[in-house]
Amino acid sequence: MTDADVLIxxxxxxxxxxxxxxxxxxxxVTILDQKNIAAGSSAGNAGHIVPSHIVPLAAPGMIGTALKWMLNPSTSPFSMKASLDPAYLAWLLQFAMACSSANVQRAIPPLKALGLLSAKNFRELVLAEGFDCHYHETGLLFLYQTEEAYAGGKHEAGILHENGLPAEILDAAEVHRREPAALPGVIGGVHFTGDAALHPGRFLEQLARRVRAMGAIVHENTVVSGLQSENGRITRVRTNNGDFSPALVVLAAGAWSPTVVKGLGINIPIQPARGYSLTMRATKKMPRQALLLGERRVAVTPLGNVLRFTGRLELSPLDTRVNEKHIKGIEQAVREYIDLDASLDIQETWAGLRPTTPDGMPIIGYSPRHNNLLIASGHAMLGLSLGPGTGQVVAELAAGSPTAFDLQPFSAERFR
Ligand SMILES: Cc1cc2nc3c(=O)[nH]c(=O)nc-3n(C[C@H](O)[C@H](O)[C@H](O)COP(=O)(O)OP(=O)(O)OC[C@H]3O[C@@H](n4cnc5c(N)ncnc54)[C@H](O)[C@@H]3O)c2cc1C
Structure with a gap:
């Protein structure tokens, strides 16, 4: 058995x-990963850093919207698996119950605090470490083609204003001035000017190199098969490459987190929500900034000499296979909003799993039953964006020092 201080x-x-x-x-620090680090469900995502994203997925109207989408499966950005798995059914019920104004009001202050801390930490980290990852603070521009969706965007901008965050409502002329790649069918937009974007794969590769240089021991292709506990402490972490005896464990296994802690008697209701991306060589008329296509929920991110589209949210099994039909659907959706080359030079297609909790908030804090197990998971569609803030508060918890803000709303206790 190998001793470790912090085992991630x-x-x-x-x-x-x-x-x-x-x-x-x-x-x-020792890091274990069942595959490679700096990959997982994090590398191929849209790369959006979105402190503007303070309204959780579980919000009023979400069930109706999801049902409406599912009536048109060929263009729907959402789908759900049919399964009688009790954990999945319980999750669906909890999600339905959380789609309320009370949940939104509860979630906004902590999501805002974590989002702003992360955005600040990103800026400092990229600058301090000199990472070359196409980090750009040009905001996130939502584009709309229908009055209904545009009204929804304006409503969201209002929520941001009430919470002291920037959002500019743009008419058609202004949106086309800011984004010349937008097609005439775009009737308006909302620009979340406090947001940023970067190339997530490049950022994580450089962060991985940095943590190795700082002394982290990394074991790749090392699958954690279970944790053993005695008297409220994790005493052994079992893997296919031998066992570890850590002073502290940090659970950061994304959508796989519930399987890692199976048998420990803690409830972390996380379901995988698969999404896809396609990355291509730069097009002739590259978008100027990160975009979100309002009605279709597809993200578009210019990343230097490549362009990336991401989309779909599928409540799915733990399966990261790419479905080419949906890749085509995402490309088609972008063609409705953006002036794209007739043929795209696609370099990579990808699928990843968002670790999704029923109330739309991550789980950050000590296990309710173990005093040396810290949970940092369930970041859903915000796991890149909220990474540096989560890192900071996890280190503060590990040190027993005061945290940057109150972490109680993120506690796993809420699912007891
Ligand atoms: C299409 C798409 C677009 C997205 N766009 C954005 C975006 O623009 N901005 C944003 O903030 N977020 C975005 N996200 C969400 C973001 O990608 C996730 O929230 C994030 O990847 C979660 O990070 P994580 O570290 O928790 O999990 P992961 O990145 O999945 O990492 C978990 C790691 O744990 C390892 N692991 C699992 N089980 C074990 C085990 N038993 N033993 C050892 N290792 C194990 C895995 O191999 C993996 O490397 C997007 C997601 C998708 C799918």
């Missing part, structure tokens, strides 16, 4: 950011 399970966005902050605070 999972080397995606959350695991690597935790590693960075823990190393900076003086801890010794």
């Amino acid at each position: 399970i999972g080397g995606g966005s959350i695991g690597l950011n935790c590693a960075y902050s823990l190393l900076k605070s003086g801890r010794k």
Whole structure:
């Protein structure tokens, strides 16, 4: 059995950011990953850093919207698996119950605090470490083709204003001035000017290199098969490459987190929500900034000499296979909004799993039953964006020092 100070399970966005902050605070770090670090469900995502995203997925009207989408499966951005798995059914019920104004009001202050902390940490981290990852603070521009969706965007801008965050409502002329690649069918937009974007794969590769240089020990192709506990402490982490005896465990296994802690008697209701991306060589008329296509929920991110589209949210099994039909559907959706070359030089297609909780909030904090198990998971569609803030507060919890803000709303206790 190998001793370890802090053992991090999972080397995606959350695991690597935790590693960075823990190393900076003086801890010794070991990272285990069942595959490679800096990959997981984090590398192929849209790369949006969105402190504007303060309204959780579980919000009023969401069930109706999802049902409406599912009536048209060929263009729907959403689908759900048919399964009688009790954990999945319980999750669906909890999600339906959380689609309320009360949940939104409860979620906004902590999501705002974590989002702003992360955005600040991203800026400082990229600058301090000199990462070359196409980091750009040009905001996130939502484009709309229908009055109904545009009204929804204006409503969201109002929520941001009430919470002291920037959002500009743009008429057709202004949206076309800011984004010349937009097609005439775009009738308006909302520009979340406090947002940023970067190339997630490049960012994570450089962060991984940095944490190795800072002394992290990394074991790739190392699958954690279970945790053993005694008297409220994790005493053994079992893997296919031998067992570990850590002082502290950080669970950052994304959508796989519930399987890792199976049998420990803790409830972390996380379901995988698969999405896809396609990345191509730069097009002739590259968009100027990160975009979100309102009605179709597809993201478009210019990343230097490549352009990436991402979309779909499928409540799915733990399966990262790419479905080419949906890749085509995403490309088709972008063609409705953006002036694209007739033929695209696609370099990569990808699928990843968003670790999704029923109330739309991550789980960050100590296990309700173990005093040396920290959970940092369930970041859903925000796991890149919220990475550096999560890393900081996890390091603060590990040190027993005051945290940047109150973490109680993120506690796993809420699912007891
Ligand atoms: C299409 C799409 C677009 C997205 N766009 C954005 C965006 O623009 N901005 C944003 O903020 N977020 C975005 N997201 C969400 C973001 O990608 C996720 O929230 C994020 O990847 C979660 O990070 P994580 O570190 O928790 O999990 P992961 O990245 O999945 O990392 C978990 C790691 O744990 C490892 N692991 C799992 N089980 C074990 C085990 N038993 N033993 C050892 N290792 C294990 C895995 O191999 C993996 O490397 C998007 C997601 C998708 C799918």
